[in-house]
Amino acid sequence: MRTDLTFTIVKPTAFEKNYLGPIIEIFNRNGFKIKAMKLTRMNREKAKEFYAEHETKPFFESLLSYMTSGPVVVAVLQKENAIADFREMIGATDPAKAQFGTLRKMFADSKEANAVHGSDSNESAQREMSIFFTEEELFFD
């Protein structure tokens, strides 16, 4: 399993607030290369599949409505040690607990509307990118 890829979503509120440009700039500045990217809107079915691990959580229904509430930008990014470095760059799930300088500290509105998703493992990255991109769209060397 390769370790140089991660999957991200610029979530509805961050996209609506025109934070896409600044966020991509920070991805690139931190050494992440864009390998695939698209503007899309999740339907309920896709959001359920994407967040399946959280099905029993009290915030699940709210998370589904939030993630389907507007357009998002999904992307596959490449960098050595992608998973850990990306999670460090975005910061804690709850922006109130995120370190200064992290994307969530800078761009999140709440624990739910926390600006960006980042895969939690190499396996998750593979699973998540295949939900949004076809094999033809995932052309890595």
Ligand code: IDP
């Ligand atoms: P992560 O995105 O930092 O990996 P997870 O625990 O995997 O965090 O949760 C997935 C997403 O669900 C979070 O990014 C956030 O949008 C939402 N979420 C997680 N915990 C809560 C909560 O306690 N209240 C509301 N939303 C939450």
Ligand code: MG
């Ligand atoms: Mg997670």
